[in-house]
Amino acid sequence: MASNTVYLTEQEVQRIRTTVKENAKKRSELRGNAREARGAKDAISQATGAALMADMGSMTMDKAKESIPALAVGQPYPPCTKSVKELQPMKLADLTMETHHRGRQLSVKRASPVVMLTSRSWTMAQDEAGETERLELLLHKTRHRKDILDSNSTFIIKEPYFTLTEEGEPTLRIDHPSDLVVLPNTQDAQPLAPDAAPEEVEKRATSHKQKGNAALTKGDLPLAHASYTAGLALAARLPTPDLARDLHRNRAHVNLLLSQFDAAEADALAALIPSPPAEPVSDANDDASLRTAELNAKCYFRAGTAAYNLGRFADARAHFERQLSLMPQDKGATANRTRGGEEEGAGGGALTAVTYDIRDDRIRVAPVGLERAIVERTAKNPSLIGEVMGLYGDWDGGEGKGIESTEDGPVVDVFRVHDIVARNAFGAGSKDGQGGGASAGLWIRAAYLNHSCVPNAEREFVGDLMIIRAIKDIAAGEEIVHSYDESGDYEARQQALMTTWGFECACALCAAEKGDDAAVREKRAKLVREGDEFLKSAGSSTNKRLAIVKAKRLLAAIDETYDEKKYRGLPRLATRRLQQWLTAASARR
Numbered sequence: 001m002a003s004n005t006v007y008l009t010e011q012e013v014q015r016i017r018t019t020v021k022e023n024a025k026k027r028s029e030l031r032g033n034a035r036e037a038r039g040a041k042d043a044i045s046q047a048t049g050a051a052l053m054a055d056m057g058s059m060t061m062d063k064a065k066e067s068i069p070a071l072a073v074g075q076p077y078p079p080c081t082k083s084v085k086e087l088q089p090m091k092l093a094d095l096t097m098e099t100h101h102r103g104r105q106l107s108v109k110r111a112s113p114v115v116m117l118t119s120r121s122w123t124m125a126q127d128e129a130g131e132t133e134r135l136e137l138l139l140h141k142t143r144h145r146k147d148i149l150d151s152n153s154t155f156i157i158k159e160p161y162f163t164l165t166e167e168g169e170p171t172l173r174i175d176h177p178s179d180l181v182v183l184p185n186t187q188d189a190q191p192l193a194p195d196a197a198p199e200e201v202e203k204r205a206t207s208h209k210q211k212g213n214a215a216l217t218k219g220d221l222p223l224a225h226a227s228y229t230a231g232l233a234l235a236a237r238l239p240t241p242d243l244a245r246d247l248h249r250n251r252a253h254v255n256l257l258l259s260q261f262d263a264a265e266a267d268a269l270a271a272l273i274p275s276p277p278a279e280p281v282s283d284a285n286d287d288a289s290l291r292t293a294e295l296n297a298k299c300y301f302r303a304g305t306a307a308y309n310l311g312r313f314a315d316a317r318a319h320f321e322r323q324l325s326l327m328p329q330d331k332g333a334t335a336n337r338t339r340g341g342e343e344e345g346a347g348g349g350a351l352t353a354v355t356y357d358i359r360d361d362r363i364r365v366a367p368v369g370l371e372r373a374i375v376e377r378t379a380k381n382p383s384l385i386g387e388v389m390g391l392y393g394d395w396d397g398g399e400g401k402g403i404e405s406t407e408d409g410p411v412v413d414v415f416r417v418h419d420i421v422a423r424n425a426f427g428a429g430s431k432d433g434q435g436g437g438a439s440a441g442l443w444i445r446a447a448y449l450n451h452s453c454v455p456n457a458e459r460e461f462v463g464d465l466m467i468i469r470a471i472k473d474i475a476a477g478e479e480i481v482h483s484y485d486e487s488g489d490y491e492a493r494q495q496a497l498m499t500t501w502g503f504e505c506a507c508a509l510c511a512a513e514k515g516d517d518a519a520v521r522e523k524r525a526k527l528v529r530e531g532d533e534f535l536k537s538a539g540s541s542t543n544k545r546l547a548i549v550k551a552k553r554l555l556a557a558i559d560e561t562y563d564e565k566k567y568r569g570l571p572r573l574a575t576r577r578l579q580q581w582l583t584a585a586s587a588r589r
């Protein structure tokens, strides 16, 4: 994104820098020190008070204060790449300061209310030995729109990281969602004997299905999903597949609602009834085949919706075509089919944060809502992980590089997502990505396009649909390039490209501008600034004729700074905005 530099006062910048650096120093000095035990009673009452304050704050003005969180970034570490089974259990008493306890796992339960803040939530947790410690979850603190910590389940923390909060308080801190495993609440599960009679198995599986349906009606999607899954485990033991198909079909629907599109498509296809042959139903008396066609059409609709949301438009179209061929009279199917072929950006989440990156000492505004949406979407849909993680980012994942799952589920490195978003996201609704992080999105295919100041393509948006449009003839095999930053001022452009994307542009235009005399460049930059000032006031000018004369004069002055021969065939970016204004103003006259 071109405009992710935030304008803070020098004092504020210094304060953020100093705090983050001092914290980093303090943390490194404490590394390896033994943890100090906490008094359970005090710890719990501290969390209870803070939770109350946070709740009250969320209803009052304090929310605004927390709604732009400040986050220190640039000290990435990989997520745990082992399964819980492969890790050695440890106790809270074994924790040492500023340590990633590699190869270990910690089992705790929540012992206090959850303090829910915008970018993080925390609680006091207790292990079996009765020790208490603070546990904090960053950014990715919700699952199924519910705070993960707000649960009575057992939490397994994989390779726990024990550190200090920004305020200097010791805490267990979880950045990668996959480092926290929430054990299902198995209290009421009574396993069925392996040799139970099929009637008994069917009865139990049906009861899970009914429980799932009831949960779905109430909107309790996680419970509906768990119930259908429990039902499926039993239905697999039955001699006939009908109940399993029903459960798959229902779970496909829940998976769609949970944005688990990989699983939704797999469920929908597993629910297909293979016979009678998939033909249009012509004989209305044939109830059984009509019912089969209806059910299969439903499956194809769910599979199509899933594929569409995964950005696999050809597959989505194929599924919708099948739905349509089974139920030609179904108008919904026709509408769905026409949607296949649209491009989609993974938008979502207007939350922004001020970040201080320790690596380059810079303060930026990061669209952390987008990061969170991408982490959630990829973690729920593992088929997308490779595509997203293949994009360019500074942190390559370290030891976790290329690892997309463990036995416990998908693994998404949040630090890599952060860096990828910084280098690859664009703001929808404006060509240059200006407009802050609120409407930012990651368009995976477009993100593979490189920059040139002499582009052969431009991006445009229709809603969240990004269109890459050729602006000149492009030969077969020629690289398609667009401009990340169209600033007419060479220095400003180079600075934006370096700050946001980390490279120095070496295109023909930059080579020519770099070769210009410093005095010429300064003169041009000064005229561009003058032009910008002029454009700001030109709209309100009462004497249009005079304004046009002035614009033409400025344009001629900028033009003069370009050497005719050297700039032959190259765009004169510094003149662009004035040119555009003049064209529009002349047309209006």
Ligand SMILES: C[S@@+](CC[C@H](N)C(=O)[O-])C[C@H]1O[C@@H](n2cnc3c(N)ncnc32)[C@H](O)[C@@H]1O
Binding pocket: 390, 391, 392, 423, 424, 447, 448, 449, 450, 451, 452, 500, 501, 502, 503, 504, 505, 506
């Ligand atoms: C949006 S990505 C473009 C795709 C990227 N090249 C890749 O392979 O994933 C932006 C990154 O590509 C590189 N890049 C893009 N245009 C470039 C150019 N003209 N010169 C050098 N590096 C460029 C920079 O590293 C930049 O941070």
